[in-house]
Amino acid sequence: MLENKVNSTHSKSTGLPRKRFYRARAHSNPLSDSHFPVPVAPSHVDYSLHYPQLFPSSDEAGSCKKIQFADIGCGFGGLLISLSTLFPDTLMIGMELRDKVTEYVKERILALRVTNPGQYQNISVVRTNSMKYIPNYFEKAQLSKMFFLFPDPHFKEKNHRRRVISPFLLDEYAYALEVGGIIYTITDVEELGDWMKACLENHPMFEALTSEEVEADPVTKLLSSATEEGQKVDRNGGQTFRAIYRRIAPSL
Template sequence: MAEPLNKKQKRAHYRQAQKENGISQLPRKKFYRQRAHANVFSDHHLVYPKTPDHMDWSTYFPAYVPDAGPIITSQPTETSLPDTANLYPKKLTKEVEVVDIGCGFGGLLVALAPALPNTLLLGMEIRTSVAEYVQHRIAALRTQNPATDLYQNIGCLRANTMKFLPNFFRKGQLTKAFICFPDPHFKHRKHKARIVSTTLNSEYAYVLRPGGIVYTITDVEDLHHWMVQHLEAHPSFERISEEEQDADPCVEIMKTETEESKKVERNKGQKFIALFRRLEDPPW
């Protein structure tokens, strides 16, 4: 008599069956277990393009490939990149304009997809199992909505944005960047791993076009003050007023649709929000 499968074997069996049988049902989180944190300074054996022109987006947004033919519902994994790492792939009919940095389980992407139907949105997540969950979630949603273009405008890839953001996006490409409930890294010696910093803010300024917006939200007040302090101190950003912030429909989605925001709501916690606009570069 065969021994019962342990939890790790059950997860591997479930995910393999998902790949082999086609993904038509929404994935179950318990089969995509992952540590809450990842060391952003480790190598992680990530694959990334040499430049934005080397990035092949066709497998992430197949509906936007010129003369693409039938729409593909599957989502690639990080192993999709090596085959095209040194080629100049076919351009999409649209460019990615919105990025969710550390997208978690994809709640924001899925909620923004119908709200921004003519915009390509990308989630970037460093944790392997979590990124795979989002990819399977998107594939299932596309399969469940075959008669529409719904969810064709969102994709997810595994990436370390602290190291490789400019490898994926050219200067001034993005209109929005979301930083939702990032790891607070409470210990002082870990502050260098925070996703908002003087150095990283310059990279956000590089990939955002003038007028583009950085959206931040957290339930940790100290981290909120940290992000506000560092973004306000950067010459390429100005804070958006609360009146304009409250009028932005993306803010309400960010406050209510991410998995972390729902958790904070259940725990009756506070949410601290700040938006920053990318300024025009000063004349030389």
């Protein structure tokens, strides 16, 4: 019975999970109290659970590599999957608040690992509220890239504090990013694009990448092409607004 159910949610031809069985609401309230487990500290994150092939047992912690890329609000995981083959030696994690979507990404990664042996071992997903629990997952200066792709716009001024890019949350992102680390943001909502740009511009620990640097970065093309949201915007001929900034040491 159970086995039957698991199989039926996956496509017979590709073995990938089918989205129609993982329908979820488009938005989730980041302010509500959470009911999922959160690691007490970054040292409690069990890498063997996320990357079983790279970390065979949970005892061998310490000397091993750490997660370097974080996709905040990873949605259905399109970016992670593209990045996985582009940076095969980098550990990355997607963070998503909606439980069903997280479940979908989990299944998708597992299926990809089965159909492509040896690949996709460096990506994983976790259900969490990254606006609250970033310090529980990452140590200071652990990350080299953070992605915020097509976040919820939260148009009402009353709800601006729910936006994932905000002046105060940038403090925490600056803490998790190493100096020189890059924060990528993209949206199809002009108002939100302006807001994210303004937040980053006014923050003393971030500086904008020059347009040459943006062009030279292989990741920037993926921002709109790899994600499900990006493809949708593209299909509808919509505009996107990017803001890509580098973490710098604050001037004293």
